[in-house]
Amino acid sequence: MDINILLVDDEADFVETMTKRFRIRKLPVTSAGSGAEALKLLDQQDFDVVILDVRMPGMDGLEVLRQIRAKRPLTEVIMLTGHASLDAGMQGMNLGAYDYVLKPADFDELLDKVRRAAERKALNVSAQSRG
Amino acid sequence: MSAPNPGDSRPGGARELLSRATGARVWREHRLVLWLHFLVPPVLAILVEAATLASPGHATLLAVAVFLLAACSARGLMTSLSAAEEARNALNAQLIQSQKLAAVGELSAGIAHEINNPIAIIAQETEWATHLLTEAEKATGGDFSEVRDSLREIRSQVDRCKNITHKLLDFARKREPVLQDVDVTRLVDDMARLVDKEASYKDVTLSRSLPEDLPKLRTDAPLLRQVVLNLMTNALHAVGKGGMISVTAQADEEFMEIRVTDNGHGIPPENLDKIFNPFFTTKPPGQGTGLGLSLCHNLVQGMGGNILVESQVGRGTTFTVRLPRRLSQPA
């Protein structure tokens, strides 16, 4: 299954390694260094799954999540966070995130979550086209 | 009964209550008693008549027997009638609760929607004022730190409002569950990891002991995550230093149960039927909106299950989420 992934994180190193690892598995990744950049990309293009860092300079991850959900309700968002803030976790899940993952994330686990999130999106899309 | 319809896929729920409340099953189960009620007295009356002619002693004994028999079957009948009445009341209460939740959901979504825009404008203007202040400081070299503090406070209160309106909008959002095969053990562990750090600050142990052979559950993963996270957070708020929270799960053919137990302050009996109401909270303002459990209630119901609570003041609380294992994908 082809999955369109958007990775949003301000840490260039992290973005680079992740992109590489997804590529090895034949999953192309687009990356954005900030929330604003991510939202601009989402205006132009549909993504299946967004992997979104919670803490970024500028617009904070939860606000980005909020706007993604409004802009692209079918796109699934997996939140990534370096520090486990329970409050942010609750807010993220309540805002409709698919999952909330702690950094450092095990890559295979993340990959599995991405696949499941994409599956959910596909189910939603087909439910919608059925009316 | 045999035609599969959506209601049939939820055993133990409204349908069972309904059949009990309408008395259909009561009637069938007590058919024998009812027949006895109608047939035995005349038969015995005839016997008594006959016995009176033979000997008054036998007649008295027989009369007493008839009386006792009638009393017993009447009692049986009364019990089943009052059980039916109770079931009807429970069903009514459940209906009222659902309607109330739906009404509150609609109302609050309306309000939240209206208030959202002004709040966004206040936030923007505060941002703009802060910017202007910085310019003014540069231009005049004056110290406006008190104004700055005040603007910061406005900003943080606006954020609080925003949070509440978003919670409300989320609360009212209609969600059709999307069913996937979910590894519940993993899901619970993922959510527990979010709670772990805060738990360790409070010196609280959050243990999860889910059986290794727990079957996958066909359900909506993000919705279930929300439920589990809400219950664990509530438990964390309820326990003191050194408290214990444990999450367990078990499954049989039909249901999976996920249980969150804490040894916290418990819930007084008079609050037990209020905790699922929207906006019911015992937490100080700013710390709880009282939407967590009503959201859980909605979500679990939407997944075809139910959520139960048992609590003892001073000893602790257990929330049980009971989900059907076979749920048909909504068409």
Ligand SMILES: Nc1ncnc2c1ncn2[C@@H]1O[C@H](COP(=O)(O)OP(=O)(O)OP(=O)(O)O)[C@@H](O)[C@H]1O
């Ligand atoms: N595990 C628990 N132990 C004791 N009391 C509880 C527990 N869970 C819930 N309660 C009681 O039920 C009330 C309602 O809970 P609910 O989750 O709906 O709202 P809240 O936690 O107060 O606020 P919110 O979840 O919106 O932040 C709580 O204020 C508390 O009094």
Ligand SMILES: [Mg+2]
């Ligand atoms: Mg709560």
